[in-house]
Amino acid sequence: MRTIKIGMFGLGVVGSSVVSILRKNQDIIRSRLGMGLKVSRAVVANPGKSRPIPTDDIAISSDPSTILDDPEIEIVVELIGGVDAAGTVVLGALNAGKPVVTANKALLAERAREIFSKVYETDLSIGMEASVAGGIPVLRSLKEGLSGDHIVEISGIVNGTCNYILSRMSAEGAPFEEALAEAQRLGFAEADPAFDVDGYDAAHKLAVLVNLAYGTMVEFKDIHVEGIRAITPADIGYARQQGYAIKLLAIAKLDDGEVEARVHPCLVALDHMLASVNGVFNAVFLTGDNVDATMSYGRGAGGEPTGSAVVSDIIDIARNIKAGIRSKIPPLSVVAESLRDLKVMEMGRIQTEYYLRFQVLDRVGVLAQITRVMGQNNISIQSMVQPARSDHPDQPVQVIILTHRAREADEMKSLEEIAPLDFIAGETQLIRIARFTG
Amino acid sequence: MRTIKIGMFGLGVVGSSVVSILRKNQDIIRSRLGMGLKVSRAVVANPGKSRPIPTDDIAISSDPSTILDDPEIEIVVELIGGVDAAGTVVLGALNAGKPVVTANKALLAERAREIFSKVYETDLSIGMEASVAGGIPVLRSLKEGLSGDHIVEISGIVNGTCNYILSRMSAEGAPFEEALAEAQRLGFAEADPAFDVDGYDAAHKLAVLVNLAYGTMVEFKDIHVEGIRAITPADIGYARQQGYAIKLLAIAKLDDGEVEARVHPCLVALDHMLASVNGVFNAVFLTGDNVDATMSYGRGAGGEPTGSAVVSDIIDIARNIKAGIRSKIPPLSVVAESLRDLKVMEMGRIQTEYYLRFQVLDRVGVLAQITRVMGQNNISIQSMVQPARSDHPDQPVQVIILTHRAREADEMKSLEEIAPLDFIAGETQLIRIARFTG
Numbered sequence: 004m005r006t007i008k009i010g011m012f013g014l015g016v017v018g019s020s021v022v023s024i025l026r027k028n029q030d031i032i033r034s035r036l037g038m039g040l041k042v043s044r045a046v047v048a049n050p051g052k053s054r055p056i057p058t059d060d061i062a063i064s065s066d067p068s069t070i071l072d073d074p075e076i077e078i079v080v081e082l083i084g085g086v087d088a089a090g091t092v093v094l095g096a097l098n099a100g101k102p103v104v105t106a107n108k109a110l111l112a113e114r115a116r117e118i119f120s121k122v123y124e125t126d127l128s129i130g131m132e133a134s135v136a137g138g139i140p141v142l143r144s145l146k147e148g149l150s151g152d153h154i155v156e157i158s159g160i161v162n163g164t165c166n167y168i169l170s171r172m173s174a175e176g177a178p179f180e181e182a183l184a185e186a187q188r189l190g191f192a193e194a195d196p197a198f199d200v201d202g203y204d205a206a207h208k209l210a211v212l213v214n215l216a217y218g219t220m221v222e223f224k225d226i227h228v229e230g231i232r233a234i235t236p237a238d239i240g241y242a243r244q245q246g247y248a249i250k251l252l253a254i255a256k257l258d259d260g261e262v263e264a265r266v267h268p269c270l271v272a273l274d275h276m277l278a279s280v281n282g283v284f285n286a287v288f289l290t291g292d293n294v295d296a297t298m299s300y301g302r303g304a305g306g307e308p309t310g311s312a313v314v315s316d317i318i319d320i321a322r323n324i325k326a327g328i329r330s331k332i333p334p335l336s337v338v339a340e341s342l343r344d345l346k347v348m349e350m351g352r353i354q355t356e357y358y359l360r361f362q363v364l365d366r367v368g369v370l371a372q373i374t375r376v377m378g379q380n381n382i383s384i385q386s387m388v389q390p391a392r393s394d395h396p397d398q399p400v401q402v403i404i405l406t407h408r409a410r411e412a413d414e415m416k417s418l419e420e421i422a423p424l425d426f427i428a429g430e431t432q433l434i435r436i437a438r439f440t441g
Numbered sequence: 442m443r444t445i446k447i448g449m450f451g452l453g454v455v456g457s458s459v460v461s462i463l464r465k466n467q468d469i470i471r472s473r474l475g476m477g478l479k480v481s482r483a484v485v486a487n488p489g490k491s492r493p494i495p496t497d498d499i500a501i502s503s504d505p506s507t508i509l510d511d512p513e514i515e516i517v518v519e520l521i522g523g524v525d526a527a528g529t530v531v532l533g534a535l536n537a538g539k540p541v542v543t544a545n546k547a548l549l550a551e552r553a554r555e556i557f558s559k560v561y562e563t564d565l566s567i568g569m570e571a572s573v574a575g576g577i578p579v580l581r582s583l584k585e586g587l588s589g590d591h592i593v594e595i596s597g598i599v600n601g602t603c604n605y606i607l608s609r610m611s612a613e614g615a616p617f618e619e620a621l622a623e624a625q626r627l628g629f630a631e632a633d634p635a636f637d638v639d640g641y642d643a644a645h646k647l648a649v650l651v652n653l654a655y656g657t658m659v660e661f662k663d664i665h666v667e668g669i670r671a672i673t674p675a676d677i678g679y680a681r682q683q684g685y686a687i688k689l690l691a692i693a694k695l696d697d698g699e700v701e702a703r704v705h706p707c708l709v710a711l712d713h714m715l716a717s718v719n720g721v722f723n724a725v726f727l728t729g730d731n732v733d734a735t736m737s738y739g740r741g742a743g744g745e746p747t748g749s750a751v752v753s754d755i756i757d758i759a760r761n762i763k764a765g766i767r768s769k770i771p772p773l774s775v776v777a778e779s780l781r782d783l784k785v786m787e788m789g790r791i792q793t794e795y796y797l798r799f800q801v802l803d804r805v806g807v808l809a810q811i812t813r814v815m816g817q818n819n820i821s822i823q824s825m826v827q828p829a830r831s832d833h834p835d836q837p838v839q840v841i842i843l844t845h846r847a848r849e850a851d852e853m854k855s856l857e858e859i860a861p862l863d864f865i866a867g868e869t870q871l872i873r874i875a876r877f878t879g
Contacts, residue, residue, distance in 0.1 A: 024589055024731050034656060034779030035588050035771070132586070138732030140586025147585075148570070148578025150473055151462055151752030218472060276738060279717045293462050293749035294576030294739060300714060301735035311731035314589030326766045333473070341472030 006039035007321050010070030010101075012046050012092050013082035014063070017106055017133070019056045020310030021080065021317075032314070036321055042080075044070050067092060071099045078320050080313060081105040086113050093118060097125050102323070102330075104316040106133035106309055112210035112223040119220055123339045128323055128330040130316025135208040136161055136285040138308030139301040140315070144289060145215045146336050152291025154216040156440050157255040161208040163283035163303045164192045164199035165231050165251040169239075169268075170281040173248065176236045191283055201230035202251065202266045209253035212287070213264050217257060218337030219345040221264060227350045229267035238360060238432055241390065241403045242270050247358075248278040252437055261348040269437040270358050277437075290440050351412035356385065356436035361402040361421070362429030365393040369426045370402065376424075380417035383407040399428035405436065444477035445759050448508030448539075450484050450530050451520035452501070455544055455571070457494045458748030459518065459755075470752070474759055480518075482508050505530060509537045516758050518751060519543040524551050531556060535563050540761070540768075542754040544571035544747055550648035550661040557658055561777045566761055566768040568754025573646040574599055574723040576746030577739040578753070582727060583653045584774045590729025592654040594878050595693040599646040601721035601741045602630045602637035603669050603689040607677070607706075608719040611686065614674045629721055639668035640689065640704045647691035650725070651702050655695060656775030657783040659702060665788045667705035676798060676870055679828065679841045680708050685796075686716040690875055699786040707875040708796050715875075728878050789850035794823065794874035799840040799859070800867030803831035807864045808840065814862075818855035821845040837866035843874065 009025075011018055022042050025032065033039055042061055050063045062069070070076050071092075079096035081103060083089050089110045094117070096103045105111070111118060111134055122129045132142045136159070145154070160166050164186055171182040183200065186192035198204050206226045213221045231251050242249050247270035255264045271278045276298050280286040285303030290296045302308040323330060335342065363369045374384060385405040393400045406414070418431055447463075449456055460480050463470065471477055480499055488501045500507065508514050517534035519541060521527050527548045532555070534541045543549070549556060549572055560567045570580045574597070583592070598604050602624055609620040621638065624630035636642050644666045651659045669689050680687050685708035693702045709716045714736050718724040723741030728734045740746040761768060773780065801807050812822060823843040831838045844852070856869055 020731075028589055028591060028730070031591055032589055034775040037771075037776035037778070138586075138729070139735055140582050143581055143586055144578050147757060148576075148581050148753055149749070150756045151466055151470055152749055153466060153469055276714075276717060279714060291576070291749060292466070293458075293745040293752070295746055297577055297737070297739035299735070299737055302733050307731040308733055311587070311590055311729060314731070315586055318588045319585060322769050326764070326769050328764045328766060328769075331760050331764050331766075331769060333475075337472045338475035340475070 004033065004039055006041050007077050007324060008041055008043040008075050009078045009080055009317060010044045010073065010076040011042050011080045011082065012070070013084070014045050014047050014054055015082065016306040017309045017313065018082040019054060020306035021313045022056055024310050024314050032318065036318055036325070038321060038325060040317060040321060044073060044076060046070050067095065071095050076101060077324060078317055079103050080317065081107060084109070086110050090114050090118070094121055097121050097127055100125070100127070102128040102320045104130035104313055104320065106313055108134040108204070108207035108211055112207035115210060115214060115220045115222045119214070119335055122334040126329045128320050129334050130320055131211065132316050133309045133312035135211050136287055136299070137301065137303040137305065138311040139285060139287065139299045139303065141287045141299045142215055144297070144299060145212070146332050149289060149291045149294060150336070152293050155256065155290040155292055157212050157216055157287065157289055158277065158437060158439060159212065159253045159285070159287035160250055160277060160280050161253050161285055161287065161303060162199055162205040162251060163285055164196065165205070166280065166285070167191045167283045168200065169231060169234065169249055169251065172234070172236055173239050176240070178236055179232060179234060200232055202228040205251060205253045205266045209255060209264055209266055212253070213255045213262060214335050216255065217262055217343065217345055218335050218341055219262070219343050221262065221345065221347055225264065225347040227265040227267070231268055233432065234268055237401070238434065241360065242358060245386065245405060246273050247271060247436070248273055249434065250277060254437070258348060262345045263348050263353055265350065265353070268434050270434055271437050275439060288439065296439065351415070353411045354408050355411070356408050356438065357406045357414055358434040358436055359404045359406065360432035361404070361427065362399040362431070363402055364426045364428050365396065365400045366426055372424060373402070373421055376420045377417045380413045382409045382413060382417050442471065442477055444479050445515050445762060446479055446481040446513050447516045447518055447755060448482045448511065448514040449480050449518045449520065450508070451522070452483050452485050452492055453520065454744040455747045455751065456520040457492060458744035459751045460494055462748050462752050470756065474756055474763070476759060476763060478755060478759060482511060482514060484508055505533065509533050514539060515762060516755055517541050518755065519545060522547070524548050528552050528556070532559055535559050535565055538563070538565070540566040540758045542568035542751055542758065544751055546572040546645035546649055550645035553648060553652060553658045553660045557652070557773055560772045564767045566758050567772050568758055569649065570754050571747045571750035573649050574725055574737070575739065575741040575743065576749040577723060577725065577737045577741065579725045579737045580653055582735070582737060583650070584770050587727060587729045587732060588774070590731050593694065593728040593730055595650050595654055595725065595727055596715065596875060596877060597650065597691045597723070597725035598688055598715060598718050599691050599723050599725065599741060600637055600643040600689060601723055602634065603643070604718065604723070605629045605721045606638065607669060607672065607687055607689065610672070610674055611677050614678070616674055617670060617672060638670055640666040643689060643691045643704045647693060647702055647704055650691070651693045651700060652773050654693065655700055655781065655783055656773050656779055657700070657781045659700065659783065659785055663702065663785040665703040665705070669706055671870065672706055675839065676872065679798065680796060683824065683843060684711050685709060685874070686711055687872065688715060692875070696786060700783045701786050701791055703788065703791070706872050708872055709875050713877060726877065734877065789853070791849045792846050793849070794846050794876065795844045795852055796872040796874055797842045797844065798870035799842070799865065800837040800869070801840055802864045802866050803834065803838045804864055810862060811840070811859055814858045815855045818851045820847045820851060820855050
């Protein structure tokens with residue numbers, strides 16, 4: 004039986020898992036592929052370092068050319084992460100005529116145009132299932148399962164760290180810092196958590212999703228990003244009283260020829276499936292114009308789930324090789340001639356509902372003034388709750404307002420006008436409310 | 442731009458939706474495929490019948506050879522349903538060298554060996570995504586997304602009619618007949634509901650899932666099937682008190698070289714995602730040895746969701762044609778040489794936990810006798826609840842027992858021994874409890 008040789012860049016957690024899976028599951032993989040798969044070369048920064056897996060049968064080097072110039076290597080796997088060196092590897096492999104598998108959402112999001120232009124130019128395959136939502140085959144759903152549908156909407160919980168933190172805050176009333184510390188203790192958050200909790204990781208993944216859904220090359224820098232640091236247990240409690248959970252969502256939709264692409268915390272109705280997604284789990288809601296709402300759920304991170312997705316991409320490319328073709332499905336779902344240059348909609352132009360928490364002094368006429376300013380800015384109010392009165396006239400009270408659908412620019416203008424009013428006793432909290440088309 | 446011509450058997454709800462989608466979404470389909478798709482011929486029982494869609498550009502006939510013998514037809518779509526005539530169509534198309542798309546789970550399950558042997562023999566593609574869980578791309582997840590994983594377990598809510606009925610019974614305490622009547626009124630159940638509520642439809646779908654997961658050719662007749670007619674609002678209430686919902690599940694796993702494949706009502710822990718799947722929605726839980734638990738959720742029936750899946754299969758085959766290949770992925774996930782002849786495990790040998798509801802006369806010593814018989818048969822009790830005492834000595838009371846994991850044969854033997862005891866005042870209810878590996 005023929006064996007396809009793989010060259011792997013990076014032998015960290017995911018890389019080691021990929022090697023392990025290819026060994027442990029070689030029987031089932033052979034039965035599905037009719038060929039064998041073997042990582043025969045690896046390139047790492049420090050070849051002498053000890054690894055969690057046996058590497059006797061892998062030729063390890065620090066020199067990329069040992070993989071890129073080896074004609075026996077038919078598939079290149081990039082798992083070094085980062086943007087610069089990884090980009091050199093991926094472009095180098097494509098230029099050498101080798102198909103690529105990568106889990107690197109940062110690279111795919113920050114250098115989308117450069118990478119995908121090269122993939123289209125070479126007509127080679129790029130496997131990137133592991134870059135979004137770990138082992139959940141959500142990119143395949145976009146490229147194949149919903150290939151006859153217009154993608155109406157994408158709404159995803161795609162960062163397990165944030166979802167874990169928000170789940171703990173919700174279950175225990177813990178403040179953000181405490182839930183973050185617990186996540187770090189359990190290995191669900193990095194020592195420097197900024198990349199996750201500030202929403203950048205989710206925005207990288209959203210760029211990949213948007214580009215596959217709409218056949219375009221939006222980049223990370225075009226995406227509006229807010230993280231979860233400002234969410235308080237009080238907000239979670241007030242939201243729950245109104246029938247909502249708070250989740251960090253990555254949202255995309257086509258609207259008037261532009262694409263909305265934004266990552267921020269959202270109120271999600273408690274009876275919506277996304278509100279049931281807790282802990283480190285990920286879930287992506289895809290709505291098509293025919294299939295209506297679908298959801299894919301599973302583990303979004305971790306060596307084995309991510310390794311599983313990398314292996315599925317390797318098998319997909321090996322099936323191309325076996326069939327004698329370079330690729331079957333265009334890298335961004337559409338053929339090169341149909342790529343579009345979609346603009347990301349400015350945030351001021353989006354329309355949504357809002358949760359607002361004002362901190363005000365408990366005086367007569369305060370609510371009238373707030374609602375007057377909002378009315379002047381075309382903001383219509385859905386509900387208003389003042390959960391408790393103040394014990395002392397100088398101690399602020401909380402006022403929770405849920406608005407009807409409004410333009411973001413109008414909403415921001417009303418908050419700017421309200422901020423300097425003399426009864427305002429603290430920063431106003433704004434969280435958007437997610438409504439789903441499916 | 443080249444247009445691929447499709448021959449369609451059947452122009453009912455799903456067939457009409459497929460034609461509509463191909464027309465309505467022709468721009469997006471062309472952008473993804475780089476070719477056009479057109480239903481140019483249809484074969485129906487009654488060509489003169491009026492249709493819900495314009496058919497001026499479709500040559501309609503009652504003669505199958507108008508499609509099968511037309512060299513211009515490159516893809517055959519079978520949507521007539523049933524087993525005999527549909528089988529003739531599918532085998533005829535394959536023998537004519539034409540790839541096939543079908544939504545026909547009955548055919549795929551009842552004549553699995555015959556159909557798949559022919560598909561393997563011809564090396565043609567058969568698209569069958571629409572046969573399980575409507576528009577949810579769960580077969581693609583099995584064949585591609587989890588291609589590097591051993592499938593540890595499948596647990597699916599794959600019949601929307603049953604899930605709707607159980608959801609209504611749960612939400613409103615309605616008896617089965619009332620919830621069924623409502624489902625019929627809303628078009629969620631057929632006038633003759635047996636096929637759905639007795640579990641046959643779910644078992645057909647399970648056969649398809651099992652064969653794709655394990656590369657085998659299990660048939661419908663091998664699968665243990667129970668429906669939901671015997672479930673009462675009282676059972677749903679007692680289950681809820683113990684922390685469970687009741688769902689009709691299709692379950693499969695590999696166990697000791699045999700495959701468990703069974704459809705029956707199950708208690709599902711309320712905090713498990715499957716317990717949140719309500720109404721006509723479907724969801725399939727797939728657990729892989731690396732990816733762990735994943736779930737796909739969406740609409741399992743209806744013209745547009747099912748049509749969406751048919752169209753995605755047509756596009757997949759058209760991409761093969763464009764790439765110049767007959768097929769890329771083996772029809773049952775594994776290459777022909779690796780097909781296995783797996784035996785379905787006898788129900789007596791499965792092991793699970795049980796919910797039992799005994800109807801007994803309210804006498805001293807009853808619980809002792811029940812537990813003694815169960816103990817003698819190796820059944821260990823997890824909990825026992827007697828929700829109410831009787832007002833009158835002749836009026837039976839309910840005793841709810843949840844058991845630990847036990848062998849089905851032992852469980853059945855204990856019930857046989859308990860049935861004739863003089864305090865038993867009615868049929869004993871048995872519902873299995875689903876535990877998930879992921």
